[in-house]
Amino acid sequence: MRPFGPAAAFAADDIDVAPVTQAAPARGGMRFLALGILAVLLLLAGRAVQLAFSGDPLAASRQSSGVAATVRADIVDRNGVLLATTVRAYALTAQPARVWDVRETANALLRKFPELDRATIERRMADRSRDVVYLRRSLTPGQREEVLALGLGGIGFEAEDRRVYPQGTLAAHALGFTDVDLRALAGVELGLDEAIRGGGAAGRPVRLSLDVRAQYALESELAAAATRAHASGASAMLLDARTGETLALASWPSFDPNQAGAAAANARRDRVGGDVHELGSTIKPFTLAMALDARVTNAGERFDLSEPFVIDGRTIRDHERILGSVGLREMLAHSSNIGAARLALRVGADRQRAYLDRLGLLSAAPLESGRRQAPIAPRATGRRDVAGIGFGYGLAATPAALAGAYTVFANGGARVTPTLRVRENGDPVERAPVFSAATTQQILRYLRATVTDGTGKAADVPGLEMAGKTGTAEILGEDAAYDEARNFSSFAAVFPASAPRYVLVLALDDVGEGEAGGTVAAPAVGRIAARIAPMLGLRVTPPAAR
């Protein structure tokens, strides 16, 4: 039989009409089948052509495997030195049903990991209601090999990621740390969590503005100064004031972020962005700048600061009596409370608060270090409050906020917000105007005089033209009264004075009576500046050339 075609139609001419009418649907069906086969054929041919000309179907997966995608990106310093990375680790597991002897297995594991709690691991290994239990997290490949060598039945491993900080304690507070599940808990790990996760997915590191060389110098000198002064804590921050980039940032005591859980809470505390203190005399340059900028004084005015200044029943004295008629230069160089209080009163509460706001001292410094403590800055309600703020009391802010405020002296009166992220070429730097350029230039001369002739002599480093201000604030005791025997001593430096670019703030908490900023903080600032100068491209003048 011929299934279809004209021959079949010819054959139908010789038979009755009825059979022809019965054969017509069959022919139609065959045609339909033929069309179907043709359609399938065309589909197959089309797909074959598509595959032939559509390029490499595996190219996409190859591209995706070309980058090292991780949960969290590496963190590097401004020169590409590795600060944090994610490595493969192993979780130590047990299958309770396969553990032969719980006690014997626990003994063997405790010999390798004495920090494990015997009762806990024995209870977990005996819990036959669960298929797998975790005994310890974050084993290194070496530890895994050691456990494997024990040949313990029912003991296994699960691959996992572990965050490591190869520089150890260096920049610990800036970096922060994560938990074993890589959830950010502190530092830039927390402050830049989104960027770090994004960088991990894209396989590119997150670059910080820190420089490990400057960071090490800052940390070691800070630790030495804090130990020498018997401080309870200390903090320091070095800024490139033109860009706001933080080159080094340290808190003391420090800790190892690889073992953050084992560190004391006091050591883990980021004091730069997280601790607020009444700033003491480091705020006086701003009081003078406010007075000059608001034109309530001028560089030629002379003051008699020899007598205590009584205001609403409170007597304000200077640490050392300043005799004779003095100008703004001597007022700042000798850190006169009386002079600063009088100028603050001339500026007035509203203008003072507006300036403080523009200096960033009334809000938390937006540093990406996780801990951003807002200042304690109640509105001044009386003349005493205004005068107190003028010489450093009644306003508590972080060292990070103070360092940010000092950037006005390197930017012609404009403030630059500190950041921990490196600024790429072409990144715009936002400058918020606070004072006129002439005002900050004038104050900068006074700050230089403070180092050459005033309370900050110990910070002087020949060749670096150090300028800065000492600060010594008595700490409030438990009875809400200021304790003369406990000080928050600090020094805020700007250098080099002729072309200001760097701001360095150092603070020592809870040092003893007589341990003023000029005595304990200024020498440390000088040592740090001399040590990091070559890293910044600055030259210390040799003694023989002076």
Place this chain on the structure above:
Amino acid sequence: MKRWLHALAVVIIVVLAVGLYKAKTDASKAAAHVRELESQIGDAQSDLRALRAEIAHLESPARVEALADRHLELERGRQSAALPESAIDRELPAPSTRQRPNP
């Protein structure tokens, strides 16, 4: 003629079906190979990260300074030890005169 065309169509269908099956099988094998390679790349990159971490640890300033103190008998430069360029010749030991051997 049509019979030949029909036969040719059937042959083409069979060839295409076999070809497609082979292409699919090859693609599956290639995909498995890619997965294996990706796993190897992942392992290598993990090892690389661990090695980079180790290098960073070995080169950390604190460790290098401690090693320099212990083995090189060097100390950090002090400001008081700095010299102006004009004084360098005076302070350095005189260069020894090298004796040339006779030819």
